[in-house]
Amino acid sequence: MSRMLVTGNAAAAWGARLARADYVPAFPITPQTEIIETLGGWIEAGELDARMVTLDSEHSMLTAAGAAAATGVRVFTATSSQGLLYAMEMIYTVAGWRAPFVLANVSRALAAPITLEPDHNDVLAARDSGFLQLHAATCQEVLDLTLLAYRLSEDEGVRLPIIVNLDGFYLSFTREPVQIPEPSAVDAFLPAFDPGGLGFSASRPVSQAVAVLGGGPYSYFRYEMHEAARNALAVFDQVAADFGDRFGRHYSPVESYRCDDAEIAFVMMGSFATKAKDAVDQLRDAGQAVGLVRPRMLRPFPDQALRDALVGRRGVAVIDQNLSMGLGGVLHTELSAALCGVPNAPVLASFVGGLGGRDIGASEFFAMVDVAREAARSGMPPVPRLLYTRSELREMRKLQGIAAAERAAAGQPGDGA
Amino acid sequence: MSDQLRSFFGCGLDDERTFDLDDYGDVVPRWCSGCGDHGVLNSVKRLMRDEQLLPERTVFVSGIGCSSRFPHYLNTYGFHGIHGRALPVATGIKLSRPDLHVFVVMGDGDCCSIGAGHWLHATRYNIDMTVLMLDNAIYGLTKNQTSPTTPMGYATNTQPKGSFLPALNPITTTLGVTNVSFVAQTADWVPAHLLATIRAAYRHSGFSFVRILQRCPKFTAPLFAEQARTPDLHEMLIHPNGVTVPGLDKIYKRSLEHDPADIDRARALSEESERVRLGVFYRNESQPRYDDIRHLPTHTAAQNIERLNVELDRYAV
Ligand SMILES: Cc1ncc(C[n+]2csc(CCOP(=O)(O)OP(=O)(O)O)c2C)c(N)n1
Ligand code: SF4
Ligand SMILES: [Mg+2]
Numbered sequence: 001m002s003r004m005l006v007t008g009n010a011a012a013a014w015g016a017r018l019a020r021a022d023y024v025p026a027f028p029i030t031p032q033t034e035i036i037e038t039l040g041g042w043i044e045a046g047e048l049d050a051r052m053v054t055l056d057s058e059h060s061m062l063t064a065a066g067a068a069a070a071t072g073v074r075v076f077t078a079t080s081s082q083g084l085l086y087a088m089e090m091i092y093t094v095a096g097w098r099a100p101f102v103l104a105n106v107s108r109a110l111a112a113p114i115t116l117e118p119d120h121n122d123v124l125a126a127r128d129s130g131f132l133q134l135h136a137a138t139c140q141e142v143l144d145l146t147l148l149a150y151r152l153s154e155d156e157g158v159r160l161p162i163i164v165n166l167d168g169f170y171l172s173f174t175r176e177p178v179q180i181p182e183p184s185a186v187d188a189f190l191p192a193f194d195p196g197g198l199g200f201s202a203s204r205p206v207s208q209a210v211a212v213l214g215g216g217p218y219s220y221f222r223y224e225m226h227e228a229a230r231n232a233l234a235v236f237d238q239v240a241a242d243f244g245d246r247f248g249r250h251y252s253p254v255e256s257y258r259c260d261d262a263e264i265a266f267v268m269m270g271s272f273a274t275k276a277k278d279a280v281d282q283l284r285d286a287g288q289a290v291g292l293v294r295p296r297m298l299r300p301f302p303d304q305a306l307r308d309a310l311v312g313r314r315g316v317a318v319i320d321q322n323l324s325m326g327l328g329g330v331l332h333t334e335l336s337a338a339l340c341g342v343p344n345a346p347v348l349a350s351f352v353g354g355l356g357g358r359d360i361g362a363s364e365f366f367a368m369v370d371v372a373r374e375a376a377r378s379g380m381p382p383v384p385r386l387l388y389t390r391s392e393l394r395e396m397r398k399l400q401g402i403a404a405a406e407r408a409a410a411g412q413p414g415d416g417a
Numbered sequence: 418m419s420d421q422l423r424s425f426f427g428c429g430l431d432d433e434r435t436f437d438l439d440d441y442g443d444v445v446p447r448w449c450s451g452c453g454d455h456g457v458l459n460s461v462k463r464l465m466r467d468e469q470l471l472p473e474r475t476v477f478v479s480g481i482g483c484s485s486r487f488p489h490y491l492n493t494y495g496f497h498g499i500h501g502r503a504l505p506v507a508t509g510i511k512l513s514r515p516d517l518h519v520f521v522v523m524g525d526g527d528c529c530s531i532g533a534g535h536w537l538h539a540t541r542y543n544i545d546m547t548v549l550m551l552d553n554a555i556y557g558l559t560k561n562q563t564s565p566t567t568p569m570g571y572a573t574n575t576q577p578k579g580s581f582l583p584a585l586n587p588i589t590t591t592l593g594v595t596n597v598s599f600v601a602q603t604a605d606w607v608p609a610h611l612l613a614t615i616r617a618a619y620r621h622s623g624f625s626f627v628r629i630l631q632r633c634p635k636f637t638a639p640l641f642a643e644q645a646r647t648p649d650l651h652e653m654l655i656h657p658n659g660v661t662v663p664g665l666d667k668i669y670k671r672s673l674e675h676d677p678a679d680i681d682r683a684r685a686l687s688e689e690s691e692r693v694r695l696g697v698f699y700r701n702e703s704q705p706r707y708d709d710i711r712h713l714p715t716h717t718a719a720q721n722i723e724r725l726n727v728e729l730d731r732y733a734v
Binding site: 054056 | 473481492497499500501530531533556558559560562563565574575576577578
């Protein structure tokens with residue numbers, strides 16, 4: 001085992017390398033590109049025995065990934081943001097093929113407007129596809145969850161592709177010390193892919209994915225995917241326990257940080273949750289019983305683990321780094337459903353923050369605790385809020401003023417003149 | 418004249434404003450110094466100045482890439498689309514607003530890779546627009562990955578030992594599409610030819626496709642360096658119906674007479690050759706145009722007549 005200072009992107013590439021991925025279809029997109037370039041470099045240098053093909057787009061990349069996995073080889077691929085969306089048709093399709101492989105998604109907010117920085121609307125667009133989802137908060141987790149994902153994905157009772165998510169820039173380009181396990185230890189944890197019924201064999205020709213079905217059999221297969229995804233809850237625990245025994249790093253579907261006696265908990269996903277950890281430490285220093293609950297797994301939804309972590313808290317601030325237009329934060333909605341009707345369920349306060357990589361400051365975490373406490377006291381869920389400061393709004397109004405003046409000067413419509 | 422009437426007649430008519438280069442944009446672009454995109458932008462502004470295009474009647478549509486920053490640097494309407502989708506965006510604009518001048522700026526990745534499907538169909542639909550494909554033989558914005566036009570053997574970050582396959586030839590490809598109507602090639606380092614070619618493309622009625630060989634000093638400098646400083650490595654296609662730049666033959670001495678009406682010869686000439694050929698390969702204004710056939714009028718004929726009458730009444734004595 002060696003310890004190296006690597007970026008989140010390099011950690012994802014290490015995951016693929018240690019998993020001995022056979023095939024890597026690729027297409028560049030910021031901030032993911034470093035992953036495929038790292039793998040490409042290793043392959044060219046003869047350090048990694050895999051085939052990489054750069055395709056014309058993410059749509060063909062995902063198609064090739066699913067098809068290759070369906071022939072029985074181990075596949076790794078990676079994308080981000082617009083790329084994930086462009087591949088969306090195939091995201092659903094290959095999940096239906098029950099072809100297990102791992103896709104690293106480097107979260108970046110979606111157009112329009114265009115930005116390069118992260119939020120989770122990209123990966124949430126794949127939420128209902130049949131891909132399972134694991135969300136990393138550190139570079140070490142990116143590597144470890146990639147290895148876990150292969151075991152989970154290839155498990156006989158699961159057989160679904162998995163997205164390992166890491167936040168663009170905050171994690172993709174941040175160097176952290178990462179334990180790189182010995183290849184032989186990884187081989188023992190993750191043996192060669194056993195394709196089971198999948199695969200091509202000259203003596204046993206079968207057609208895959210050809211049927212057009214009526215509603216009855218269609219429902220059957222769709223529900224079967226759902227059940228396979230639910231199976232992944234128990235399988236994850238087994239696989240994570242094995243991983244913990246071998247490597248000494250223990251992963252649960254939901255991380256609880258300083259939660260034992262917490263009255264108020266933050267709930268957050270991804271690398272921004274490390275900001276919440278900082279805030280928790282500061283609040284603890286000030287004598288406040290506050291903790292953090294962080295789902296590492298979003299699909300299958302770890303509802304029981306979340307109930308276990310949250311029931312008994314007085315108030316909960318759910319911080320969604322995503323926005324479902326016309327509804328609000330996705331995690332808040334899912335948590336509300338998980339806690340609905342549960343005795344002693346805490347009151348949830350919903351916040352949307354970190355869109356397009358907007359920072360979340362310590363003072364905002366402190367303010368959210370106040371809101372959550374007040375909600376717990378009154379028993380009334382507060383109105384959902386967007387994290388946005390007065391000075392940001394002032395700045396925005398200034399820009400809008402400039403734009404309006406420019407439009408008026410150009411005599412263009414829309415200036416109200 | 419009312420806005421509606423101006424839109425009915427097209428642009429420019431009866432407009433007292435005059436436009437200078439700066440009126441079309443005076444922002445300093447954020448391209449690397451020495452990037453060929455600067456020269457293309459200058460030529461485009463010159464064209465607009467020469468033709469006195471109304472900024473509010475002109476649209477620049479782009480995809481995503483270094484080259485696709487184009488609309489940001491112009492005071493016209495701009496549409497910075499998404500990667501690969503510039504052509505369908507332009508199609509939507511032109512079909513609903515046929516009165517606008519539509520320019521499309523794409524990179525080789527935008528056009529020949531992720532958006533290649535649109536390229537084929539847009540060529541066949543032959544909707545009136547001027548298409549500038551800025552070909553630097555690389556994915557520039559994402560920093561140095563093999564594109565379909567990267568020459569075989571050229572090393573990039575995704576293929577460090579060199580691109581495995583022969584490069585796609587965008588000129589032969591476009592010339593092979595049914596109903597193609599205008600195909601030309603020029604280079605950012607021959608500004609006079611660049612301007613003349615863009616002008617010919619602009620004046621062509623139909624889908625005019627111009628491949629502009631574009632230097633990227635950051636990632637593909639060796640591909641263009643010698644070419645750009647050696648006129649003898651070029652062969653100019655000349656013809657009264659092509660582009661002719663007076664005086665250019667003093668420097669670019671090698672030339673070839675080619676009638677752009679001759680598609681077979683155009684196809685033959687577009688194949689790889691010892692020298693890079695610049696000029697109009699093909700031009701045919703009699704090809705059917707989708708926007709002509711399926712024109713969606715912005716007003717009904719009766720409405721237009723009514724507006725026309727109102728306007729003419731102003732001059733009644
Ligand atoms: C769907 C999607 N996939 C990938 C990308 C990442 N991306 C941005 S620009 C680009 C290629 C740019 O190359 P080119 O079109 O040749 O333009 P240049 O930068 O060279 O001018 C890529 C792959 C994206 N924006 N959207
Ligand atoms: S990277 Fe290349 S194409 Fe992009 S701005 Fe720089 S020189 Fe131009
Ligand atoms: Mg390019």
